[in-house]
Amino acid sequence: MSFITDLQAIFPPERCLLDGAALAAYESDGLTAFAATPRAVVVPVTREEVVAAVRVCAVWAVPFMARGSGTSLSGGAVPVEDGLVIAMNQMNRILRLDPQERLAVVEPGVINLAVSQAAAPHGLYFAPDPSSQQICTIGGNVAFNSGGAHCLKYGMTANHVIGATIVTPTGEILECGGESVESLGPDCLGLFCGSEGLFGIALELTLRLIPKAEVFHTLLAGYDSTDKAGEAVSAIIAAGILPGAIEIMDRLAIDAAEAATHCGYPPNAATVLIVELEGPIEQVESEKQRLAAIIEQSGPLESRVARDADDRALIWKGRKSAFSAVGRLSPDFIVQDGVVPRSRLGEALRRIAVLAQDHGLRCANVFHAGDGNLHPLILFDGSVPGEHERGEALAGRILEMCIEMGGSITGEHGVGLEKRAFLTPMFGEPDVAFMREVRRAFDPAELANPGKMFPSGEAPALQSHGLHPLEKAGIISRE
Amino acid sequence: MTTPESIRDALLSAPKVRPIGAGTKPALSQSEPGGSTLSLSAYQGITEYDPSEFTFTARAGTRLETIASVLASHGQYLPFDPPLVQAGATLGGAIASGLNGPGRYRYGGLRDFILGAVFLTGDGRLIRGGGKVVKNAAGFDFPKLLVGSLGRLGVILEATFKVFPLPQERLRARADGGSLTGGLELLQRLSLQPADLECLDLTPEGVVWLQLAGDTGTLAPRLDRLGRRVGAVFTPVDPDTPDDPDRLRPGAALTVKVPVTPARVTRLDAALTTLHLPRRYEAAAQTAWIGATAADLPALDAQLHQLALGGLSLQHAPARIGQWPSPAAENIVRQAFDPDGRLA
Numbered sequence: 072m073s074f075i076t077d078l079q080a081i082f083p084p085e086r087c088l089l090d091g092a093a094l095a096a097y098e099s100d101g102l103t104a105f106a107a108t109p110r111a112v113v114v115p116v117t118r119e120e121v122v123a124a125v126r127v128c129a130v131w132a133v134p135f136m137a138r139g140s141g142t143s144l145s146g147g148a149v150p151v152e153d154g155l156v157i158a159m160n161q162m163n164r165i166l167r168l169d170p171q172e173r174l175a176v177v178e179p180g181v182i183n184l185a186v187s188q189a190a191a192p193h194g195l196y197f198a199p200d201p202s203s204q205q206i207c208t209i210g211g212n213v214a215f216n217s218g219g220a221h222c223l224k225y226g227m228t229a230n231h232v233i234g235a236t237i238v239t240p241t242g243e244i245l246e247c248g249g250e251s252v253e254s255l256g257p258d259c260l261g262l263f264c265g266s267e268g269l270f271g272i273a274l275e276l277t278l279r280l281i282p283k284a285e286v287f288h289t290l291l292a293g294y295d296s297t298d299k300a301g302e303a304v305s306a307i308i309a310a311g312i313l314p315g316a317i318e319i320m321d322r323l324a325i326d327a328a329e330a331a332t333h334c335g336y337p338p339n340a341a342t343v344l345i346v347e348l349e350g351p352i353e354q355v356e357s358e359k360q361r362l363a364a365i366i367e368q369s370g371p372l373e374s375r376v377a378r379d380a381d382d383r384a385l386i387w388k389g390r391k392s393a394f395s396a397v398g399r400l401s402p403d404f405i406v407q408d409g410v411v412p413r414s415r416l417g418e419a420l421r422r423i424a425v426l427a428q429d430h431g432l433r434c435a436n437v438f439h440a441g442d443g444n445l446h447p448l449i450l451f452d453g454s455v456p457g458e459h460e461r462g463e464a465l466a467g468r469i470l471e472m473c474i475e476m477g478g479s480i481t482g483e484h485g486v487g488l489e490k491r492a493f494l495t496p497m498f499g500e501p502d503v504a505f506m507r508e509v510r511r512a513f514d515p516a517e518l519a520n521p522g523k524m525f526p527s528g529e530a531p532a533l534q535s536h537g538l539h540p541l542e543k544a545g546i547i548s549r550e
Numbered sequence: 551m552t553t554p555e556s557i558r559d560a561l562l563s564a565p566k567v568r569p570i571g572a573g574t575k576p577a578l579s580q581s582e583p584g585g586s587t588l589s590l591s592a593y594q595g596i597t598e599y600d601p602s603e604f605t606f607t608a609r610a611g612t613r614l615e616t617i618a619s620v621l622a623s624h625g626q627y628l629p630f631d632p633p634l635v636q637a638g639a640t641l642g643g644a645i646a647s648g649l650n651g652p653g654r655y656r657y658g659g660l661r662d663f664i665l666g667a668v669f670l671t672g673d674g675r676l677i678r679g680g681g682k683v684v685k686n687a688a689g690f691d692f693p694k695l696l697v698g699s700l701g702r703l704g705v706i707l708e709a710t711f712k713v714f715p716l717p718q719e720r721l722r723a724r725a726d727g728g729s730l731t732g733g734l735e736l737l738q739r740l741s742l743q744p745a746d747l748e749c750l751d752l753t754p755e756g757v758v759w760l761q762l763a764g765d766t767g768t769l770a771p772r773l774d775r776l777g778r779r780v781g782a783v784f785t786p787v788d789p790d791t792p793d794d795p796d797r798l799r800p801g802a803a804l805t806v807k808v809p810v811t812p813a814r815v816t817r818l819d820a821a822l823t824t825l826h827l828p829r830r831y832e833a834a835a836q837t838a839w840i841g842a843t844a845a846d847l848p849a850l851d852a853q854l855h856q857l858a859l860g861g862l863s864l865q866h867a868p869a870r871i872g873q874w875p876s877p878a879a880e881n882i883v884r885q886a887f888d889p890d891g892r893l894a
């Protein structure tokens with residue numbers, strides 16, 4: 072009897088991977104900086120198998136990590152060295168889609184976009200739309216409380232999950248939430264969302280679906296300074312308009328996007344602003360006039376409105392491809408995900424530019440301006456001695472700046488391995504110690520995804536940063 | 551009690567404590583037998599509000615009415631539409647009871663707008679969870695956990711919320727579905743429309759109430775189009791003189807909250823008909839609000855058990871009736887939040 076033979080009693084050989092070559096595919100996630108080799112990978116197809124695997128881990132005190140599609144950008148899905156990977160991606164059935172009740176019950180390995188596709192014939196969709204949505208799983212979205220471009224108005228994943236069945240690291244099954252958007256008692260489901268796999272594995276999730284907006288109005292404006300774009304955002308907010316999305320890109324990001332997609336962004340602009348209104352025809356018609364007046368006042372170099380659905384798609388294509396495109400300009404890069412108060416975006420960008428210069432590195436910026444979520448992209452060449460370290464140092468300074476400005480170290484990518492050292496600076500010792508206590512209440516032996524989120528332990532080997540293999544293949548792009 | 555230190559001292563001075571706000575939900579504001587209450591209502595004040603950030607931070611004892619009026623003076627509001635605002639409900643009590651009003655239909659409930667919280671654990675540790683910016687994925691989401699916790703996991707001292715701009719105009723209208731079944735059908739058709747409704751309620755007689763919100767001059771044409779699309783006749787109702795104010799405002803006459811879904815309404819309504827209890831189905835029939843006196847509670851409790859539904863009674867004890875969700879997860883977090891069981 073051993074850990075491995077116990078697993079083999081549950082999983083057939085083709086779903087219980089043990090040899091080096093098979094395991095290699097699971098060494099990293101979307102943040103290719105970190106890698107670790109698991110002892111084994113199991114691929115459950117039923118929730119009973121997941122529970123059984125977790126219980127075997129509990130018996131043998133072997134750490135485990137659930138893996139969705141491995142697109143985490145913070146090292147959250149890097150295996151625990153010599154631990155078990157429970158690959159959830161074959162648990163990918165939509166168990167029930169109920170338009171009348173406006174919900175979907177899914178297995179956690181379902182791809183995010185698949186839910187919206189299944190709901191589309193009913194005029195419904197699943198609102199969280201990370202730009203990895205063609206590939207990332209709902210289980211991963213829940214673990215990281217993932218977002219996208221529409222968070223200000225629609226919230227994050229946690230705001231769209233209403234029920235979950237969870238197996239805790241001790242093998243206990245918990246039911247949280249249900250089919251109603253209302254619930255009774257403490258919101259344990261809300262706590263589970265964003266817990267980065269540290270409380271156990273989601274076995275089944277109930278998702279809320281919402282009607283797709285009737286019309287969209289997409290505006291693109293170019294400015295000669297980021298400050299002006301930032302002021303335009305403030306003016307939109309001050310006018311009481313609540314756009315579906317407000318995005319900003321700087322020159323380096325524009326260049327890259329233009330080269331990659333010919334998206335037709337203003338050629339001389341230092342910054343572009345994308346604002347998308349959505350809603351009932353009459354409301355959008357009214358808001359678009361107010362928006363036009365604000366944009367005109369804000370002194371853009373030029374501005375234009377998407378003529379039709381294709382044009383809208385092109386504007387978004389530029390935006391959504393920006394990071395992968397910038398990544399192609401540089402052998403390696405680090406994407407950060409800090410948040411600052413929205414009214415201080417201009418200041419944050421100026422400080423990032425100065426920091427980048429101090430570190431002798433280039434930094435492109437794409438961000439969710441509506442919610443102050445920065446995505447600075449630090450470019451470096453890992454083959455040049457010292458550049459990687461300088462890139463890491465710069466990333467760290469940017470996070471410190473976000474904390475100092477009263478923001479957050481992560482808006483949607485999670486803490487994972489990457490930002491562990493910054494959790495305590497953001498919260499303070501007592502808060503982090505308490506988080507750890509809550510974690511131990513679920514997982515006394517700390518077997519579920521240990522080493523993530525909390526500032527401790529050895530980090531797995533650091534490699535160089537770069538595009539996710541699927542990005543290199545042009546299958547996905549990042550925001 | 552006007553400082554975290556004095557609140558902490560009071561908390562630790564008793565073996566069983568129930569933190570309370572203004573007591574607008576009497577059944578939730580009672581101490582356990584042999585325990586005491588800890589009032590937060592003097593711990594007041596909006597500590598931060600920057601309208602351009604869409605966020606504010608306030609102490610737990612701050613009255614929602616104060617918050618709502620400060621927000622309104624900057625053209626903003628609490629989108630989850632909490633009940634009992636005029637009655638004096640406090641922010642801390644709103645979080646702990648986790649109640650929402652009909653307006654929760656459009657953008658979500660209180661849980662969807664809370665961003666951060668400062669609280670005392672049952673053993674008196676001061677903890678900060680979440681953040682003060684509209685987006686944050688760092689650390690565990692303790693603020694959400696406290697929503698609905700009924701003061702049994704922590705003493706909420708302060709919280710940060712996201713808010714939204716007030717609509718320029720609102721339009722309330724009703725349509726008669728003829729019967730509960732007809733009303734439910736209409737309600738479900740409406741809930742699938744891209745109509746961006748602010749409220750969508752149903753009465754047991756099958757009358758659908760809806761509310762639109764948006765820019766001046768846009769609402770009447772929207773209502774008109776919506777009516778044609780779903781094949782219903784909507785009659786506008788003056789929002790300032792609602793013909794049915796108590797029923798539109800849960801918590802006053804309607805005192806028991808029961809989470810439901812449209813598919814569960816028919817059976818619940820049949821049971822409530824036998825019990826002769828007033829009720830209303832809110833937020834596209836995701837919440838049933840039921841009016842029940844102390845004398846009605848035992849029978850309602852039994853019916854809810856039969857239907858495998860749970861209820862929260864605001865007015866009369868016991869607060870928890872019917873079949874509540876398993877406390878398994880709550881018991882796990884309690885080990886850290888309230889190791890001595892002081893708040894349980």
Ligand SMILES: Cc1cc2nc3c(=O)[nH]c(=O)nc-3n(C[C@H](O)[C@H](O)[C@H](O)COP(=O)(O)OP(=O)(O)OC[C@H]3O[C@@H](n4cnc5c(N)ncnc54)[C@H](O)[C@@H]3O)c2cc1C
Nearest residue numbers: 139140141142143201202208210211214218268273483549
């Ligand atoms: C190109 C690209 C673009 C991206 N764009 C965005 C974006 O716009 N917004 C955004 O928020 N993120 C974005 N991301 C990050 C990433 O896609 C998200 O974090 C996503 O939710 C991860 O899903 P996954 O299935 O790949 O999970 P994985 O990376 O496999 O896992 C992530 C975490 O979830 C845990 N987990 C997985 N399944 C379960 C389960 N069933 N139960 C419990 N825990 C589980 C894992 O243990 C791990 O800690 C992007 C990533 C890439 C590569």
